[in-house]
Structures are given as C-alpha cells and as structure tokens.
Amino acid sequence: MNGGRLPMLLTSMKEELNIALKAAVQAAGKSFEDLGVAFERAALGPCKSPDHGDLATNAAMLLAKPLGTNPIALGTAIAEQLAAHPFIAKAEAVKPGFVNLRLSPAAFAHVLSYVKQQREAYGDSTLGQKRRVLLEFVSANPTGPMHLGHCRHAATGDSLARILRAASYDVTTEFYINDAGAQIKALGRSFRYACLKVAGLLDPATVQHENDPETGRAFIVHDGERVQYTGDYMEEFAREFVSTATPDQLLGMSPEEFSLEARNRNLEMIKRDLGAMGVFFDNYVSEKALHENAAVEEAMLKLRESGRTYEQDGAVWLKTQDYGDPEDRVLIKGDGAYTYLVPDIAYHHDKYLRGYDRYINVFGADHGGYLPRLKAGVAALGHDPEALTIILLRLVFLTRGGQRVKFSKRAGNFVALSDVVEEAGPDAARWFILCRSSDSEFEFDLDLAKQASSQNPVYKVQYAHARICTMIDKGTEEGFTMLADPARVADILTAPIERDMILYLAQFPEVVERSARELSVHHIPAYALGLADLWNSYYSMARTDETFRVLRPEAKELSEARLFLADTMRQVLSNALGLMGITAPSRMTKAAEAE
RNA sequence: GUUCCCGUAGCUCAGCGGAUAGAGCAACUGCCUUCUAAGCAGUUGGUCACAGGUUCGAUUCCUGUCGGGAACGCCA
Numbered sequence: 234m235n236g237g238r239l240p241m242l243l244t245s246m247k248e249e250l251n252i253a254l255k256a257a258v259q260a261a262g263k264s265f266e267d268l269g270v271a272f273e274r275a276a277l278g279p280c281k282s283p284d285h286g287d288l289a290t291n292a293a294m295l296l297a298k299p300l301g302t303n304p305i306a307l308g309t310a311i312a313e314q315l316a317a318h319p320f321i322a323k324a325e326a327v328k329p330g331f332v333n334l335r336l337s338p339a340a341f342a343h344v345l346s347y348v349k350q351q352r353e354a355y356g357d358s359t360l361g362q363k364r365r366v367l368l369e370f371v372s373a374n375p376t377g378p379m380h381l382g383h384c385r386h387a388a389t390g391d392s393l394a395r396i397l398r399a400a401s402y403d404v405t406t407e408f409y410i411n412d413a414g415a416q417i418k419a420l421g422r423s424f425r426y427a428c429l430k431v432a433g434l435l436d437p438a439t440v441q442h443e444n445d446p447e448t449g450r451a452f453i454v455h456d457g458e459r460v461q462y463t464g465d466y467m468e469e470f471a472r473e474f475v476s477t478a479t480p481d482q483l484l485g486m487s488p489e490e491f492s493l494e495a496r497n498r499n500l501e502m503i504k505r506d507l508g509a510m511g512v513f514f515d516n517y518v519s520e521k522a523l524h525e526n527a528a529v530e531e532a533m534l535k536l537r538e539s540g541r542t543y544e545q546d547g548a549v550w551l552k553t554q555d556y557g558d559p560e561d562r563v564l565i566k567g568d569g570a571y572t573y574l575v576p577d578i579a580y581h582h583d584k585y586l587r588g589y590d591r592y593i594n595v596f597g598a599d600h601g602g603y604l605p606r607l608k609a610g611v612a613a614l615g616h617d618p619e620a621l622t623i624i625l626l627r628l629v630f631l632t633r634g635g636q637r638v639k640f641s642k643r644a645g646n647f648v649a650l651s652d653v654v655e656e657a658g659p660d661a662a663r664w665f666i667l668c669r670s671s672d673s674e675f676e677f678d679l680d681l682a683k684q685a686s687s688q689n690p691v692y693k694v695q696y697a698h699a700r701i702c703t704m705i706d707k708g709t710e711e712g713f714t715m716l717a718d719p720a721r722v723a724d725i726l727t728a729p730i731e732r733d734m735i736l737y738l739a740q741f742p743e744v745v746e747r748s749a750r751e752l753s754v755h756h757i758p759a760y761a762l763g764l765a766d767l768w769n770s771y772y773s774m775a776r777t778d779e780t781f782r783v784l785r786p787e788a789k790e791l792s793e794a795r796l797f798l799a800d801t802m803r804q805v806l807s808n809a810l811g812l813m814g815i816t817a818p819s820r821m822t823k824a825a826e827a828e
Numbered sequence: 829g830u831u832c833c834c835g836u837a838g839c840u841c842a843g844c845g846g847a848u849a850g851a852g853c854a855a856c857u858g859c860c861u862u863c864u865a866a867g868c869a870g871u872u873g874g875u876c877a878c879a880g881g882u883u884c885g886a887u888u889c890c891u892g893u894c895g896g897g898a899a900c901g902c903c904a
Contacts, residue, residue, distance in 0.1 A: 598833075690851085704863050776865095
C-alpha cells in the first residue's frame with residue numbers, strides 16, 4: 234500500500250479519464266482551444282442505475298462533435314484506454330454516448346483502505362492550500378436575545394468553518410460586536426430604567442406611557458427618552474446587577490457605565506446561547522474598540538486620501554457605483570456624523586490589515602446590497618475587493634402545529650434562538666437548518682424537529698451510527714476480529730448493496746470539496762442521510778435473509794470482512810456529522826430518549 | 829418602477845447540462861423468539877409555474893410572461 238500518497242478513487246479515475254481524453258484529442262489532431270468548454274464540462278460520476286455500471290462519463294458526447302467523430306466511436310476509444318487501468322474491470326460505450334465503467338475489486342479495496350487509513354481525516358482535501366480565511370458570522374447586536382435567524386447563521390457559519398477546515402483552509406471565526414452608536418446608548422437608557430425600577434428608585438414623575446402612532450404598541454418614556462429594550466432579559470440583568478450595587482452607586486452611574494454593563498451582560502447571554510448549540514468563536518471584535526483606538530478615524534482619513542470620495546450637498550460620499558452599487562453612498566452626513574458605513578469599512582480595513590487570503594461574511598439576505606459598498610470601501614483603502622465574499626441567508630419561519638409562530642415568551646416579538654435550541658435540542662436544530670440551501674427561505678417545523686422518533690431524519694443518521702458502534706462492540710465480545718487486509722475484504726464483500734456502500738463512501742471527499750467550493754452546507758446532510766439509509770437497509774436485510782447478518786460464527790471470515798465495512802461506514806457517518814457539528818452517539822436507547 | 833432570490837409530489841425541501849426527477853413529513857400495506865423497529869420493504873402521489881430559445885440532450889443555461897419574497901435612506 235502506498236498509503237496516503239495514493240489519490241482518492243474518484244480523483245484517480247478522473248485523472249485517468251483526462252489522460253484518455255488527451256490521447257483522443259491528440260489522435261484527432263486537435264488542440265484544447267478547439268474544444269473550448271466542452272473539455273471542461275466532461276464529468277465522471279456515479280451511475281444512476283446500477284444496470285449501467287459503477288461510474289459513467291459523458292465526455293464522448295461532449296467532445297465527439299468538436300473532434301469530428303461520433304460519440305460511440307470516441308466513447309469506444311476512451312473505453313479501451315480506461316479498461317487498461319487496474320481499477321477498471323470493464324469499460325464500454327453505450328447508446329447516446331455514455332462510457333460506463335465497472336470497477337475492479339482493487340478499486341473497492343482502495344476505497345476501504347483509504348477510509349481506514351485516513352480515519353477522521355477522510356473527506357479532507359487540499360482545495361484550500363492552507364490559505365487563511367476570516368469567517369465572520371452571527372455578529373448579533375448586543376442589545377437583546379438572539380432570534381431564530383441567528384440560529385441559522387450560527388449553525389451555517391459554524392458548519393462552514395468545519396467544512397473549510399476539512400478543505401485545508403486555515404479558518405478563523407469572528408463575531409463583530411456592534412457596541413457603539415445610538416443603539417448602545419438606547420440600551421444603556423433601558424438598562425438604567427430597569428435597574429432603577431427593580432431597585433425601587435424610580436421616580437414616577439419621570440415615567441410616561443405612550444403609544445406608537447404607527448404600530449399602536451405601548452412604550453415607556455423615562456427622563457424624556459423612549460425605553461427601547463424592555464424584554465424579560467432586561468429585568469433579569471437588572472436584578473442581577475442591582476443585587477451587587479448600592480442605591481448610591483446606581484444613582485451615581487453615568488449613561489456610559491450603564492451601557493457598558495448592559496452590553497457585557499448581553500454579550501455573555503449571547504455566548505451562553507451560542508455555547509448551548511456548540512458554537513464558539515475564535516475572535517470577538519468590538520466596534521467600540523475600533524473607535525477608541527482611532528481605527529475608524531484613520532480609515533476615514535485614508536478614504537478621503539484615496540480620491541474615491543467627494544463632497545456634495547454638504548455630505549461626503551464614497552464612489553460605490555464603481556462596484557455595482559446603483560448609487561453612491563454617504564460616509565459623512567450633513568450634520569458631520571459618520572454613517573454606519575464608516576465603522577463597517579474600518580472594521581474590514583482592520584480585517585485586511587490582519588492579513589488573510591479570503592474574507593467571508595455570512596449576512597442576512599436583507600443585507601444583499603452591502604457587497605458593493607464594502608468592496609468599494611476596501612478597494613479605496615488599497616485592498617483586493619475580490620477577496621471578500623458575502624453569503625446571504627434568507628429568513629426562517631418557525632412552525633408549530635402547522636402554524637407560523639412569530640413570538641416567543643422569552644424574547645417577546647420574535648422567536649428566540651434559545652427556545653428553539655432548548656426544545657429541539659442542538660443536534661436537531663442544526664440538522665434542519667443545514668438541510669436547506671442558503672438562498673431558500675424555509676419553515677422550521679418545531680414539532681418535527683423535537684420528535685425523538687422515527688419521523689426525524691437526524692435521529693435516523695445518528696441511529697445508524699449507534700447501531701454500528703454497538704455491533705462492533707458485540708463482535709469484539711464474541712471474539713470476532715476485524716480483517717486487516719482491505720483487498721481481502723473487497724474480495725469477500727461482493728453483494729450489490731455492499732458494493733453500493735463502498736461506492737457511496739468513495740463519494741464523500743467530493744461532497745465535502747464541493748461544499749467548500751460552493752460555500753454551501755446542505756450537501757452534507759443529504760449525503761449523510763443517504764449513507765444512513767444504505768446501512769439501515771443492509772442491516773435490515775438480515776431479517777429476511779439470515780446470510781446477511783454481520784456477526785455469524787459459522788462464517789467467521791465473512792463476518793470479519795463485514796465488520797471492516799461497518800467500521801468504515803461508522804467512520805464516514807461520524808465525519809459527516811462532525812462537519813455539521815452534530816454528535817455521533819455510540820448508543821441510542823428509547824429509554825434515554827424518554828427522560 | 830429598478831435589481832436580486834424563489835416557483836419541483838398534499839406539506840417542507842434537494843437536485844455541479846445527462847440515462848426512468850429524489851428525500852423527509854403526511855396517507856396506505858406488510859415486517860420485532862434474531863447484530864437496537866429512533867429501523868426496513870412496498871403502495872399512492874409530478875404539465876419540474878408558463879412560453880420561446882441554445883444544445884445530440886434542458887428541472888438545470890439564455891430571453892420573456894405570470895406568481896411569491898427581499899433590497900433599493902444623509903436609519904443601523
């Protein structure tokens with residue numbers, strides 16, 4: 234065995250196909266330029282129908298015309314070339330022009346050997362070439378609890394980080410704290426009001442009750458300013474804080490001190506909620522700090538020096554139209570104050586100064602217009618705007634009993650992340666979020682997610698993993714020893730479903746690489762479910778056909794070969810779940826679920 | 829009005845130009861003295877919104893129409 238130096242099966246087969254195609258191109262006396270995109274689009278993948286073979290390529294159909302031949306003739310030539318490879322047992326060109334490949338036992342042995350050798354690293358690729366990526370996500374305002382949307386952002390961002398790391402990117406995750414500006418002042422006022430109220434220090438004369446003329450909602454005015462943040466969490470913060478402070482201290486605190494105190498408590502709450510779903514960040518970057526160390530001022534100066542700004546109507550504008558913005562944006566308002574754009578550009582300037590190769594932001598779809606502004610900003614500061622990518626996530630709706638839920642007890646006028654994670658559990662919450670592609674709006678069915686039952690796909694996948702674990706344990710107890718030689722395993726395991734499993738295992742690295750390339754997470758759960766289905770089907774075949782039992786004392790070597798396959802299935806299930814941040818339990822019992 | 833996203837089974841959603849369009853849920857029929865039934869096997873269910881175009885081949889790419897959502901502030 235050459236060990237890790239051997240390429241993965243599909244990679245290896247694609248290289249082989251390329252060699253065959255190049256030979257065909259040369260034989261026809263053509264150049265690759267003549268072929269254009271046809272050559273690039275030639276693909277090799279698993280067959281949909283097992284009757285056709287294990288793998289198939291469409292290359293002959295794409296290239297026949299530019300090469301001046303017909304697909305069957307070209308396909309036959311390609312097939313002949315491929316048939317010589319030790320991984321190929323049979324290659325033939327068929328009707329429309331597909332070349333169908335049947336893999337040899339050596340190919341199956343290779344897959345098994347590779348999984349076994351790579352273990353936790355199976356699925357990893359070299360796509361990222363160790364390039365450094367700064368991945369920013371969630372960045373929830375520290376003014377209240379996180380909502381269902383943040384749950385999507387957290388699960389997606391965290392999983393993306395795992396996928397990119399598997400693809401050899403050097404990923405740093407970052408949470409940007411919007412702890413400056415008007416909303417933090419409002420937070421401080423709300424917190425001060427809550428503290429005085431809890432401490433019994435509130436002067437009734439300073440409080441008015443009013444109604445919003447537009448929404449009709451009631452709100453409180455304290456000391457002439459609207460109290461904006463009034464959820465249960467605010468009272469909890471206040472109770473905690475008041476218990477540690479004297480009335481004199483409370484009354485003597487500045488607005489800034491109240492703001493800071495509330496911001497800190499809020500951030501702790503955010504970290505706690507994220508922690509409950511297993512999401513942790515490498516960095517937390519404070520907007521306030523960017524102001525305090527003059528990074529914002531400095532960025533503004535540089536923007537002006539760049540020549541990419543101009544003054545008009547008493548304001549300072551940035552030429553964002555150069556990057557696809559429908560109109561230019563204001564940096565400094567008529568009243569001299571910065572718009573939100575300046576600190577945001579300063580923050581990205583700071584990111585670039587820290588020296589990464591790529592900057593990926595996960596934003597809500599309502600921030601779709603952001604990209605041109607940020608690109609224009611970083612470009613004006615001398616950075617490469619193409620290194621910045623924004624992934625937009627669309628809205629999530631929570632449904633319960635078939636009805637959309639808009640409010641939660643904890644958060645008031647929206648559904649709290651913590652409620653969803655508590656009710657569904659972190660694994661199911663992540664699963665249902667990751668299943669969906671980022672640009673689709675979707676309904677999170679809480680009834681389904683919280684069902685610890687057969688109806689829930691996430692448990693199906695975990696169940697398959699747990700079943701294998703207990704089976705391997707049992708095999709060990711009964712004196713079975715996993716075979717050591719993958720070639721022998723491949724020789725023994727020739728049942729169609731066993732071949733299907735091995736072929737499916739071979740596809741995992743491609744799925745992960747594709748996810749990393751597209752920055753889309755939803756391929757992973759789809760793959761994992763397919764893998765679990767295969768194992769569960771296989772497992773159940775023993776009910777109707779005794780010879781499909783894995784552990785059969787009367788067929789020791791067969792059993793030990795099947796244990797090998799079981800272990801590779803377990804490994805890949807575990808790796809796939811790992812990329813989603815979902816646990817891979819080694820045991821699942823109904824009793825445990827009923828607690 | 830302009831730009832972007834979406835339109836696929838009763839519901840929620842996958843589907844990197846390829847062969848007979850898939851999964852989960854819901855409905856129906858079977859299967860636990862056996863390595864975990866949180867499982868398996870099967871049935872029902874589709875004008876891939878519509879119309880053109882490109883292609884050997886279109887659910888996929890292009891154009892248009894219709895329908896749904898979002899963004900279009902000197903708000904953040």
